[in-house]
Amino acid sequence: MADTVWTLALCLVVLVALLVLRRRVPVAFWWLVGYPLVALRVLTTYRATMDACGLTVPASAMRRATVRMIGREAAPVPPRRSLPLPTGSGLVMRLRMATGQAPEDFMASADRLRHAWAAHAVHIRPTKPGWLELRLIGWDVLADVRRRRRWQSRGLLSLPLALRDDGHWHMRDFRAVPHELILGATQSGKSVYLRNLLCGLARQPVVLVGIDCKWGVELVPFAPRLSALADTPDRANELLDALLEEMEARFRLIGLASGAGPDAVLTSDVWGLPEKVRPVPVVVVVDEVAELFLAASRDDEKRRDAMVTKLIRIAQLGRAAGIYLEVCGQRFGSELGKGATMLRAQLTGRVCHRVNDESSANMALADISPEAALAATSIPAERPGVAIVGDSSGGWSRARSPHLTLDEAAAVCRATSALVPELPRLDAFRPVAAAEPAGVATAPAAVPTARPVTE
Numbered sequence: 001m002a003d004t005v006w007t008l009a010l011c012l013v014v015l016v017a018l019l020v021l022r023r024r025v026p027v028a029f030w031w032l033v034g035y036p037l038v039a040l041r042v043l044t045t046y047r048a049t050m051d052a053c054g055l056t057v058p059a060s061a062m063r064r065a066t067v068r069m070i071g072r073e074a075a076p077v078p079p080r081r082s083l084p085l086p087t088g089s090g091l092v093m094r095l096r097m098a099t100g101q102a103p104e105d106f107m108a109s110a111d112r113l114r115h116a117w118a119a120h121a122v123h124i125r126p127t128k129p130g131w132l133e134l135r136l137i138g139w140d141v142l143a144d145v146r147r148r149r150r151w152q153s154r155g156l157l158s159l160p161l162a163l164r165d166d167g168h169w170h171m172r173d174f175r176a177v178p179h180e181l182i183l184g185a186t187q188s189g190k191s192v193y194l195r196n197l198l199c200g201l202a203r204q205p206v207v208l209v210g211i212d213c214k215w216g217v218e219l220v221p222f223a224p225r226l227s228a229l230a231d232t233p234d235r236a237n238e239l240l241d242a243l244l245e246e247m248e249a250r251f252r253l254i255g256l257a258s259g260a261g262p263d264a265v266l267t268s269d270v271w272g273l274p275e276k277v278r279p280v281p282v283v284v285v286v287d288e289v290a291e292l293f294l295a296a297s298r299d300d301e302k303r304r305d306a307m308v309t310k311l312i313r314i315a316q317l318g319r320a321a322g323i324y325l326e327v328c329g330q331r332f333g334s335e336l337g338k339g340a341t342m343l344r345a346q347l348t349g350r351v352c353h354r355v356n357d358e359s360s361a362n363m364a365l366a367d368i369s370p371e372a373a374l375a376a377t378s379i380p381a382e383r384p385g386v387a388i389v390g391d392s393s394g395g396w397s398r399a400r401s402p403h404l405t406l407d408e409a410a411a412v413c414r415a416t417s418a419l420v421p422e423l424p425r426l427d428a429f430r431p432v433a434a435a436e437p438a439g440v441a442t443a444p445a446a447v448p449t450a451r452p453v454t455e
Helices: 002-024 026-052 061-069 103-108 110-116 190-202 220-225 233-258 298-321 340-346 358-365 370-377 406-415 424-429
Strands: 090-096 121-128 131-137 158-164 169-173 180-183 207-212 228-230 282-287 323-329 349-352 386-390 396-400
Touching: 026 090, 026 110, 103 110, 103 121, 103 131, 110 121, 158 190, 158 386, 180 190, 180 358, 190 207, 190 220, 190 282, 190 323, 190 406, 207 220, 207 233, 207 424, 220 406, 228 233, 228 424, 233 282, 233 298, 233 323, 233 424, 298 323, 298 340, 349 358, 349 370, 358 370, 370 386, 370 396
Parallel strands: 180 323, 180 349, 207 228, 207 282, 282 323
Antiparallel strands: 090 131, 121 131, 158 169, 158 396, 349 386, 386 396
């Protein structure tokens, strides 16, 4: 009797430990329990599941003739597969499609496979002609996204910003996707995504420029790392003029370097210049872009049209000059006025959090994929930080940024204030808080103390 009690108690302790492990450390639970069970289920039911999902093909004539000789009927043949290999969030298999099959057949059956194998999600991705990658996700990886213990970039201007629902990190690579549009309603997670972006760039030799026409309330905490900050429409107009002058000077430098002599290396952008003369890349963060489009008088309309034209010009030509745009806002629609649609077309990277209206989701994602726009409108309010990430190639996925508080982000910018590059054309726009020496107290009226109300 005592042995039975001890056995039951031990089983109960093990069960409780596994439940706690599953809740607190899902990766460890997956490697210990989840992967062996799911891999066994996939191996034992693979043929029947593929047949039920219509992903099998008739056996070859040779096989049918051989089986007929022993009085049996040849069963349909599923795609050849590799062994299910474990990953940090699930498992992955390589599939060899049979003749006549297409990747779309497997993508259409992804939800059936998910239910058949009791997985959280199944993602199908073509790798090369005739081959697919089937990635099975064991649990909701977006439920609790945490920053990497070793926050490392993948090179200059390349940052892991959000975890996708397939277990991979969304990489923000400015050299591949130079300009990006970020949309999100209040408390949708847009500001958290922006904090991760600024903190990642703050550790790199990059010029950070902020335009925040809400009196700088969103970007003032990052002032120690900013090379320039415009907090009113008038200052934003002047700052854009300075950026255009910088862009023109860089194009003149590219032209001079390309025509320096017969041995000169021809290039059409700053990345082809020798490193010793290459200008520092510039990232311009425009927060609440709708404020730039607002106009209450005829003079405001002239200024608005001028600023939008300058932004469009930077978006069209800035990539070659090493100047990149990150445009953020709560909404973005054609009703904002002249130039909005043209500016949107240059922002090939798209990140859409939960938005207040369908038109903003369509403006952000409809030209990429109608399904992506529909997915953006269905993001629940109780899941802040979840966004639809897309690009001009038509691909999209759900992603979520790791939570980063405003205090943590501001601390990173203070710690990296010594990395602010020299750019004389922007000295007149350097934030007051950033220009003061360390250890000098700032007057209470110099820097707003109110924190942003948006997350």
